[in-house]
Amino acid sequence: MLHDADMIAAADGWRTRDLDVLWHPCTQMREHPGVLPLVPIERGEGAWLVGRDGRRYLDAVSSWWTNLFGHAEARIAGAIARQAHTLEQVILAGFSHQPAVELAEKLLAIAPREPGRAPLAKVFYADNGSAGVEVALKMAFHWFRNRGEGKRTRFVALHNGYHGETIGALAVGDIPLYRRVYAPLLAEALFAPSPDSYAAEPGETAADCAERAAEGLRELLERHSGEVCALILEPRVQCAGGMRMHDPRYLRRARDLCDAHGVLLIADEIAVGFGRTGTMFACEGAGIQPDLLCLSKGLTGGFLPLAAVLATQAIYDGFLDDSRERAFLHSHSYTGNPLACAAALASLAIFDTDDVLARNRATAARMAALAASIVELPHVADVRQAGMIVAFELTRDGDRHAPFEPAARIGLRAYRAALEGGVVLRPLGDTLYWMPPYCIDDEQLHLLARVTRDAILEATACA
Numbered sequence: 001m002l003h004d005a006d007m008i009a010a011a012d013g014w015r016t017r018d019l020d021v022l023w024h025p026c027t028q029m030r031e032h033p034g035v036l037p038l039v040p041i042e043r044g045e046g047a048w049l050v051g052r053d054g055r056r057y058l059d060a061v062s063s064w065w066t067n068l069f070g071h072a073e074a075r076i077a078g079a080i081a082r083q084a085h086t087l088e089q090v091i092l093a094g095f096s097h098q099p100a101v102e103l104a105e106k107l108l109a110i111a112p113r114e115p116g117r118a119p120l121a122k123v124f125y126a127d128n129g130s131a132g133v134e135v136a137l138k139m140a141f142h143w144f145r146n147r148g149e150g151k152r153t154r155f156v157a158l159h160n161g162y163h164g165e166t167i168g169a170l171a172v173g174d175i176p177l178y179r180r181v182y183a184p185l186l187a188e189a190l191f192a193p194s195p196d197s198y199a200a201e202p203g204e205t206a207a208d209c210a211e212r213a214a215e216g217l218r219e220l221l222e223r224h225s226g227e228v229c230a231l232i233l234e235p236r237v238q239c240a241g242g243m244r245m246h247d248p249r250y251l252r253r254a255r256d257l258c259d260a261h262g263v264l265l266i267a268d269e270i271a272v273g274f275g276r277t278g279t280m281f282a283c284e285g286a287g288i289q290p291d292l293l294c295l296s297k298g299l300t301g302g303f304l305p306l307a308a309v310l311a312t313q314a315i316y317d318g319f320l321d322d323s324r325e326r327a328f329l330h331s332h333s334y335t336g337n338p339l340a341c342a343a344a345l346a347s348l349a350i351f352d353t354d355d356v357l358a359r360n361r362a363t364a365a366r367m368a369a370l371a372a373s374i375v376e377l378p379h380v381a382d383v384r385q386a387g388m389i390v391a392f393e394l395t396r397d398g399d400r401h402a403p404f405e406p407a408a409r410i411g412l413r414a415y416r417a418a419l420e421g422g423v424v425l426r427p428l429g430d431t432l433y434w435m436p437p438y439c440i441d442d443e444q445l446h447l448l449a450r451v452t453r454d455a456i457l458e459a460t461a462c463a
């Protein structure tokens, strides 16, 4: 048994070794270790991450929104192990395997449906969210090209949207921090107004915001009629854009406008899919079905990278021809990796055996009650929730129109304070949010609320 001092020394050793060799994602490396603590993790247990120094951290952001049922979940781990001893990987061009087929069957069976619309019928695999977005964009363009509509080369995306950070995905994203530097490299997308209810003027409801944004989309599609192949959007919650939420009626309007203009609708449910917003998929909450559906993150329960793009039969049929150039020309070495597919199948089975969506409804209600105590704090504004996602803003005086100076880095202070308190919050700027693994229990929820409260008080004390 190591003593505390030994464990702290061991953690320090890991920090040094890490910073000698690693370049971390989305990080100004100069801030390590001075501004940002680097936290070496030894193992995960349910909603907990256990550090090398023996400290435990509640993973309130589900490890970048990937984890669904807790870390090292035994059923998923077991399925991966069994698969690894059977078939770890095989080329998916010209070959097939059981996990890839069964997962596709399962995904199509649970995919969002809209009465009167032909269902999503085919699954194309990629190996991470951004790659899945690239697949959907290329597929949409190529489908029109195969129909002799090669002039449809443009994509419509929403302001404040996020679809990943590869060059194609970044082109349809609108988060300045990720986009601005690389803008000279990016294809020019068309941006429609965000339906975000955060932008509500006094007296305006979320539904009004949705209507206003839909009008903007209508004008844009009319102006560029015949040039656009697809609209891409994040249904219900623009997650990386600050957990901004919109009224589902926007999605209904967007679906109808796409139909009216012969434009494909790509739903990016990479973050909101698999129960995050309360329903299995966020599109269900609006009663719409996209033409292309992008899934990743929670797809494998948070165990392995995998993406799936679901397409309609009509899109699939548009690629059938004698010519190879009309085939969809896209592949990744690990397309449909058996281990990742096995993890996804095990994860989807848990939704049934544990009645996860019903359990989440109860958990979401508890999160709402706890969030009510946070919103009473003087610097907190605009608490909002969609199922298992709760978010709020840190502002100067509790009015969302009065943000803190970005240089004050209030969100970063809250992050550090929460980490000290044993909770991983990872604010997006000054937006704090909870997006915990579904297994989070009552005691952990109370810890989450208490530490969040203390972290906000500490971060805003000198503001």
Ligand SMILES: *Cc1c(COP(=O)(O)O)cnc(C)c1O
Pocket (backbone or CB within 6 Å): 128, 129, 130, 131, 133, 162, 163, 164, 165, 234, 239, 240, 268, 269, 270, 271, 296, 297
């Ligand atoms: C995370 C995310 C992506 C990108 O997925 P990666 O696996 O990180 O490349 C795309 N779209 C949305 C909505 C996301 O949240």
